[in-house]
Amino acid sequence: MYNVYAIQNNTGKIYIGYTAKLEDRLKRHNGLLKNKKKSFTYKNRGEWKLIFTEEYLIRSEAIAREKQLKTYQGRQFIKKQAPIAQPGRATAF
Numbered sequence: 001m002y003n004v005y006a007i008q009n010n011t012g013k014i015y016i017g018y019t020a021k022l023e024d025r026l027k028r029h030n031g032l033l034k035n036k037k038k039s040f041t042y043k044n045r046g047e048w049k050l051i052f053t054e055e056y057l058i059r060s061e062a063i064a065r066e067k068q069l070k071t072y073q074g075r076q077f078i079k080k081q082a083p084i085a086q087p088g089r090a091t092a093f
Contacts (some may be wrong), residue, residue, distance in 0.1 A: 002062035004069065005053045006078045009046035014078065016069045018062040026050060052078050 003022045007029060008014050019025040029048040056062040068074050 002056045002059050003053050004056065004062050004065045006051050006069065007048040008051050009048050011046055013046075014051075014075070015048065016066060016074070016078070018056075018066040020059075022050075022053065052081055 002018055002020055004016075004018045005022060005025075006014055006016045007026070015029070017025070026048065054065060056065065069078060
């Protein structure tokens, strides 16, 4: 099972990716597990929260969906699906 996901930190930055182990990947993004020092989530520190996820059985389908979500239209879709915090504003869930 593969998850395509979107996470957001407290400054409003959004990261989109896919993984087979979502819990471990979220820990890695938040610095609880070892992470690459040049990665996007390491450079843009803060608490990363899951705002969107989809599951796929086939890896190639997850990769294709991740690629689609990284386009302008895909990011607009995520913004409509998930309550996204604006920097300096509280978000009600």
